[in-house]
Amino acid sequence: MSVAQSVAKREHSDDLQHSNKRQQTGITAAELEGGLPVVAHLVSLIPGKECTYSIGDKELTTVGRSRSCDITLNEPDISTVHCELHLITMEVDGCRRKLINVIDKSRNGTYINGSRVVKKDSILKNGDRLVFGKSFSFLFKYNTTSDLEGAGESAASATGGNLAVIQSPNANKNDEEVFKKPLFSFTSSQNALKKQARQKPASVFDKYVLGKELGAGHYAIVKDGTNKQTGQAVAIKIFHPQQNDDQKKSKQFREETNILMRIHHPNIVNLLDSYVEPISKSQIQKYLVLEKIVDGELFDRIVKKTSLRQDETKAIFTQILTGLKYLHNQNIIHRDIKPENILLNITRRTSPEQVQLGPWDEGEIDIQVKIADFGLAKFTGEMQFTNTLCGTPSYVAPEVLTKTGYTSKVDMWSAGVILYVCLCGFPPFSEQLGPPSLKEQILQAKFAFYTPYWDNIDDSILHLISHLLVLDAEKRYSVDEVFDHPWLSGGAAQNNVIKDMNRLQLSDTQMPKTYTELSCL
Numbered sequence: 001m002s003v004a005q006s007v008a009k010r011e012h013s014d015d016l017q018h019s020n021k022r023q024q025t026g027i028t029a030a031e032l033e034g035g036l037p038v039v040a041h042l043v044s045l046i047p048g049k050e051c052t053y054s055i056g057d058k059e060l061t062t063v064g065r066s067r068s069c070d071i072t073l074n075e076p077d078i079s080t081v082h083c084e085l086h087l088i089t090m091e092v093d094g095c096r097r098k099l100i101n102v103i104d105k106s107r108n109g110t111y112i113n114g115s116r117v118v119k120k121d122s123i124l125k126n127g128d129r130l131v132f133g134k135s136f137s138f139l140f141k142y143n144t145t146s147d148l149e150g151a152g153e154s155a156a157s158a159t160g161g162n163l164a165v166i167q168s169p170n171a172n173k174n175d176e177e178v179f180k181k182p183l184f185s186f187t188s189s190q191n192a193l194k195k196q197a198r199q200k201p202a203s204v205f206d207k208y209v210l211g212k213e214l215g216a217g218h219y220a221i222v223k224d225g226t227n228k229q230t231g232q233a234v235a236i237k238i239f240h241p242q243q244n245d246d247q248k249k250s251k252q253f254r255e256e257t258n259i260l261m262r263i264h265h266p267n268i269v270n271l272l273d274s275y276v277e278p279i280s281k282s283q284i285q286k287y288l289v290l291e292k293i294v295d296g297e298l299f300d301r302i303v304k305k306t307s308l309r310q311d312e313t314k315a316i317f318t319q320i321l322t323g324l325k326y327l328h329n330q331n332i333i334h335r336d337i338k339p340e341n342i343l344l345n346i347t348r349r350t351s352p353e354q355v356q357l358g359p360w361d362e363g364e365i366d367i368q369v370k371i372a373d374f375g376l377a378k379f380t381g382e383m384q385f386t387n388t389l390c391g392t393p394s395y396v397a398p399e400v401l402t403k404t405g406y407t408s409k410v411d412m413w414s415a416g417v418i419l420y421v422c423l424c425g426f427p428p429f430s431e432q433l434g435p436p437s438l439k440e441q442i443l444q445a446k447f448a449f450y451t452p453y454w455d456n457i458d459d460s461i462l463h464l465i466s467h468l469l470v471l472d473a474e475k476r477y478s479v480d481e482v483f484d485h486p487w488l489s490g491g492a493a494q495n496n497v498i499k500d501m502n503r504l505q506l507s508d509t510q511m512p513k514t515y516t517e518l519s520c521l
């Protein structure tokens with residue numbers, strides 16, 4: 001047997017005991033077997049057949065019925081050569097990682113976590129359940145020291161460059177210009193970060209258990225997650241697979257998520273962690289671990305209620321503004337404010353004595369509003385982002401559509417659209433209201449308040465919306481100007497200062513449909 005072959009040896013219970021004894025001396029089993037380091041282990045999950053196979057640091061490890069295979073599984077449903085385990089080295093997220101790539105060669109199939117390996121290649125991750133044929137079931141685990149190289153370097157580079165999320169006054173469509181100069185000082189924490197990166201599990205699956213789907217968007221699905229150590233419930237955003245061909249982008253993702261993890265505000269969904277995982281030789285998948293928000297989207301609340309009362313809208317809008325003010329003060333532009341990205345945590349009444357803390361519905365004590373997806377739109381790539389927006393741009397400011405350079409005022413436009421939608425249940429710009437087209441309506445800031453929807457709504461709100469849906473971003477209200485507006489700052493008397501806003505009569509055939517009506521179609 002060659003040195004290489006001897007590495008992927010079966011360690012029976014007896015051998016294991018022996019090897020454990022040897023490991024106590026600080027020497028790994030693989031070093032003793034053939035001088036090659038162990039890269040990973042396959043732990044048998046078959047009751048009564050407990051054993052561990054070590055996969056060594058060599059290009060190919062074969063699994064099959066043949067005695068010439070590195071791992072021999074002598075069962076009728078196992079093919080002569082059932083599958084190949086290829087050792088590959090991939091540069092992922094600034095780290096060179098040694099990974100095991102499975103190529104199925106069998107008749108009865110190789111399965112990873114219940115899915116048959118059909119692709120040309122599939123990279124294994126810690127905790128994967130690997131099944132050969134009908135019943136040969138194993139738990140896969142990387143040897144902790146072997147799969148990650150250079151994590152410390154990554155952290156160092158993540159703290160060294162242009163880290164913070166400052167939007168320059170002239171920020172424009174170019175990605176790099178949205179994320180500019182450092183706002184936070186990292187120097188004191190550089191060593192801590194390096195240490196953290198070194199200690200950080202290489203895979204999201206090492207730290208979290210993934211559960212059911214919570215929601216889906218254009219770029220990602222979001223799943224329930226649980227921190228294995230603390231039991232903390234989280235939401236895990238899983239971006240669609242991407243080609244692993246742009247190391248600069250991966251580095252940018254890491255640097256920017258490092259910054260966004262330092263953003264903490266009660267009205268912003270907390271970013272807790274981020275991971276980049278290889279899934280095949282050429283593809284990676286990015287993961288964001290987020291604070292979990294349990295009561296769904298503002299969008300669903302609007303659909304359920306057709307429209308929101310003025311006092312309820314004010315309470316929700318104030319929280320959105322508070323979150324935006326914090327982001328804008330940190331020089332972060334959200335760029336994708338819409339009711340689907342406004343999430344709600346509702347405190348429900350549990351006893352009759354509880355005092356309601358806002359203008360909420362019967363049975364609701366309080367609602368905490370959380371802005372999701374902040375600063376993240378750019379991770380999807382500028383082109384993809386704006387192209388997707390062109391499909392559904394109801395909330396997008398004109399300068400985003402024309403890509404003529406934008407500032408935090410783009411969020412104020414979107415806030416104006418949200419305010420409008422909350423109160424009447426349909427957006428101010430839509431194909432339904434055309435002609436002109438939706439895009440033209442936005443580019444001309446052409447909107448109106450339609451009767452009867454807006455008849456009983458205070459003129460001061462119409463006035464505020466009219467100062468948010470303004471074509472010229474410089475004249476559009478900023479967060480502070482909105483807080484100073486009579487509808488938010490003053491009482492009823494001040495509201496009366498603003499009078500006689502126009503409502504427009506439309507024929508029945510032109511009348512826009514509410515989200516509630518559209519959702520019933």
Ligand SMILES: Nc1ncnc2c1ncn2[C@@H]1O[C@H](COP(=O)(O)OP(=O)(O)OP(=O)(O)O)[C@@H](O)[C@H]1O
Nearest residue numbers: 214215216217218219220222235290291292293340
């Ligand atoms: N932190 C969270 N807690 C609970 N649910 C969440 C969380 N983040 C997102 N979701 C749910 O998942 C859905 C999709 O998430 P998200 O909007 O971030 O994906 P996306 O692909 O970026 O979407 P978009 O198409 O809007 O850009 C959300 O609309 C929401 O219902």
